[in-house]
Amino acid sequence: MSAFKDFDTTWVMVVDIDKCTGCGACMAACQTENNIAPQPDASNKLRTVSWMTVYELSNKMPFPDHDMAYLPRPCMQCGNPPCVSVCPVIATDKNENGGIVSQIYPRCIGCRYCVAACPYHARVFGWYDPVWPEGMQKTLTPLTSTRPRGVVEKCNFCHHRLNLAKDAARAQGKNPEDLEDGAYKPSCAEICPTGAISFGDAKNAKHKVHELIKSPNAFRLLERLGTKPQVYYYSKREWVRRQGDNYLKSEKV
Amino acid sequence: MGFVEMEKDWYPEGAERCSLGKFILWLAFLGLFFLWGLYAAVIILWKGLGVTGLDNYFGFGLWITFDLAVIALGAGAFFTGLLRYIIRIDELQNIINLSVIKGFICYSGAMLVLTLDIGQPIRAWFGYWHPNVHSMLTEVIFCITCYLTVLIIEFIPLVLEQKQIYKIPFLHNLAHNMHVVMPLFAGIGAFLSTFHQGSLGGMYGVMFARPYAFREGFFIWPWTFFLFVLSAISSGPCLTVLIAGFIEKLSGRKMTTYRIKSLMAKIGGSMLLLYMVFKYMDTWAWINGILPKAGLTFDQMFYGMVYGKWLFFTELVLCIPVPVIFLLTPLRRKPVFMYLGAILACAGVVINRYVFTVQSLAQPVLPFTKWEIYAPNWAEWAPSFMILAYGFIIMSLSYRYLPIFPQEKKLNK
Numbered sequence: 001m002s003a004f005k006d007f008d009t010t011w012v013m014v015v016d017i018d019k020c021t022g023c024g025a026c027m028a029a030c031q032t033e034n035n036i037a038p039q040p041d042a043s044n045k046l047r048t049v050s051w052m053t054v055y056e057l058s059n060k061m062p063f064p065d066h067d068m069a070y071l072p073r074p075c076m077q078c079g080n081p082p083c084v085s086v087c088p089v090i091a092t093d094k095n096e097n098g099g100i101v102s103q104i105y106p107r108c109i110g111c112r113y114c115v116a117a118c119p120y121h122a123r124v125f126g127w128y129d130p131v132w133p134e135g136m137q138k139t140l141t142p143l144t145s146t147r148p149r150g151v152v153e154k155c156n157f158c159h160h161r162l163n164l165a166k167d168a169a170r171a172q173g174k175n176p177e178d179l180e181d182g183a184y185k186p187s188c189a190e191i192c193p194t195g196a197i198s199f200g201d202a203k204n205a206k207h208k209v210h211e212l213i214k215s216p217n218a219f220r221l222l223e224r225l226g227t228k229p230q231v232y233y234y235s236k237r238e239w240v241r242r243q244g245d246n247y248l249k250s251e252k253v
Numbered sequence: 254m255g256f257v258e259m260e261k262d263w264y265p266e267g268a269e270r271c272s273l274g275k276f277i278l279w280l281a282f283l284g285l286f287f288l289w290g291l292y293a294a295v296i297i298l299w300k301g302l303g304v305t306g307l308d309n310y311f312g313f314g315l316w317i318t319f320d321l322a323v324i325a326l327g328a329g330a331f332f333t334g335l336l337r338y339i340i341r342i343d344e345l346q347n348i349i350n351l352s353v354i355k356g357f358i359c360y361s362g363a364m365l366v367l368t369l370d371i372g373q374p375i376r377a378w379f380g381y382w383h384p385n386v387h388s389m390l391t392e393v394i395f396c397i398t399c400y401l402t403v404l405i406i407e408f409i410p411l412v413l414e415q416k417q418i419y420k421i422p423f424l425h426n427l428a429h430n431m432h433v434v435m436p437l438f439a440g441i442g443a444f445l446s447t448f449h450q451g452s453l454g455g456m457y458g459v460m461f462a463r464p465y466a467f468r469e470g471f472f473i474w475p476w477t478f479f480l481f482v483l484s485a486i487s488s489g490p491c492l493t494v495l496i497a498g499f500i501e502k503l504s505g506r507k508m509t510t511y512r513i514k515s516l517m518a519k520i521g522g523s524m525l526l527l528y529m530v531f532k533y534m535d536t537w538a539w540i541n542g543i544l545p546k547a548g549l550t551f552d553q554m555f556y557g558m559v560y561g562k563w564l565f566f567t568e569l570v571l572c573i574p575v576p577v578i579f580l581l582t583p584l585r586r587k588p589v590f591m592y593l594g595a596i597l598a599c600a601g602v603v604i605n606r607y608v609f610t611v612q613s614l615a616q617p618v619l620p621f622t623k624w625e626i627y628a629p630n631w632a633e634w635a636p637s638f639m640i641l642a643y644g645f646i647i648m649s650l651s652y653r654y655l656p657i658f659p660q661e662k663k664l665n666k
Contacts, residue, residue: 040303046625055622082461086389088380089383089391115309118462126301149302224546248548
């Protein structure tokens with residue numbers, strides 16, 4: 001059934017939670033970059049199509065010890081994705097160097113089994129026909145395909161940008177399988193005003209993330225469930241790290 | 254001969270039925286629910302699933318619960334077929350027809366709802382064209398569609414045995430020949446049905462990142478695979494008994510002997526006892542193995558009223574050991590205990606399918622998220638009622654015109 005998939009290149013995102021101000025620029029950039037249509041009712045947060053969602057974390061302590069943090073959550077691109085093996089029609093797979101979990105919109109039948117299997121709520125369903133109000137069609141980018149209603153969609157680390165970066169490398173006579181640090185960056189990482197989001201190849205020692213993920217302050221969400229995400233978080237605050245997973249009272253992080 | 258007189262000629266040999274006017278009124282009453290559901294179905298197909306109460310937290314909701322419940326309760330068909338044709342408990346021939354019709358209704362009804370439930374119904378055939386052999390859902394798609402075909406094949410000879418149709422020599426012989434090969438289809442049906450009942454359970458058990466549903470297992474099958482089979486074959490025969498009892502109550506006529514119903518109830522009860530043993534072991538392993546490994550406690554699996562512990566105890570105490578006692582002891586001889594036992598067994602399987610479908614999704618796995626409440630809206634209720642009305646209509650027509658109860662004539666002399 002499901003198993004860990006390893007690749008020579010492993011694209012990882014490292015989010016420094018201590019730097020994140022919760023401004024939501026990553027969410028806005030993602031929506032624009034990936035042609036996400038305006039929602040008929042954006043007030044229902046369980047219905048919105050949002051590939052990147054910023055969560056608010058609290059240490060639940062009273063003043064003056066109260067502290068909070070913001071946690072941007074893209075698709076984790078799990079090394080052992082719970083969503084891939086369940087799909088009845090192979091509309092999602094993890095089979096390309098880099099480890100990005102794909103989503104094939106024209107094949108998805110909209111059964112939402114993957115939505116149920118993903119504990120990160122990274123997968124969303126198209127509940128409504130995507131409609132761009134008059135004039136807003138001009139904001140559509142030619143790089144990302146739009147989706148009809150009735151299929152599941154999710155973050156793919158702006159995969160089209162990976163293709164563009166590889167093309168650029170080829171044009172410059174460089175190896176497209178050995179991109180320089182920063183040559184490929186999802187839109188959220190590019191837009192983040194505080195530089196909280198780092199991105200790169202975890203297997204490439206020349207990339208910054210290679211070292212970042214080794215920090216004792218780096219952690220992944222729900223690691224003990226065995227999903228092995230390719231998204232890492234970083235925080236010097238112990239209570240923040242503890243919210244990355246479930247722990248019994250007797251356990252220490 | 255007027256139409257009303259002619260209609261009487263369509264009844265099974267020696268059977269009395271209510272007046273045509275009364276029957277049409279009954280059908281019209283059911284038809285109202287059916288039309289309401291049909292209206293909802295058209296709206297859903299036209300406007301999309303945005304009209305339902307489902308959302309990104311609850312991709313599965315009332316419909317999946319409904320489907321899993323009716324498929325489990327419809328298991329009476331394959332299991333009775335297996336016992337009748339393969340194990341050769343001949344007495345069951347007096348209730349096998351009812352089981353087959355019930356199975357047909359349950360499975361075809363579930364398929365209709367599934368067509369509404371998927372976001373892209375016109376891609377439903379992709380399950381065959383691009384199958385992912387690792388997905389439990391692929392196996393479900395395969396087996397449910399194949400088994401529905403088997404049920405249709407099992408249902409056809411019953412229709413052909415209708416008094417007037419049976420007079421046509423070709424159809425008469427066809428029905429006879431189909432009966433001859435029926436053990437083969439009973440066998441295929443048992444095989445297909447066991448697997449997809451299991452795969453429906455497997456669907457939840459394999460969700461390793463959902464601690465509420467995840468289970469260890471044997472080879473590629475999580476324990477829920479086997480538990481869903483057992484709970485289906487224990488509640489399935491119970492529903493057959495309830496339907497037979499309901500038809501008798503409504504018509505005021507005897508359809509089968511109490512002995513037959515009691516036998517079915519005993520079969521259901523025996524399976525329920527087996528289920529109880531494994532379900533209790535599984536629950537113990539879940540509480541002491543899966544949950545602590547995920548850093549979670551038993552108490553964290555419950556919340557408020559709709560996800561409360563009362564459901565857990567109702568399912569595991571009131572709806573398993575109590576019906577086991579009612580159905581497996583001499584208490585079964587009293588109709589009140591037999592029917593109550595059957596009702597509890599069926600209620601238990603419905604609760605089980607509900608908590609696995611909805612509660613496992615509502616339980617917040619990420620520590621910084623919270624429990625969410627799911628409430629189905631009219632667009633989900635209406636098609637569910639449509640299927641219930643559809644079931645009642647098929648059953649009413651079958652009861653009126655098809656010779657489904659071999660003992661009816663003798664018992665009502």
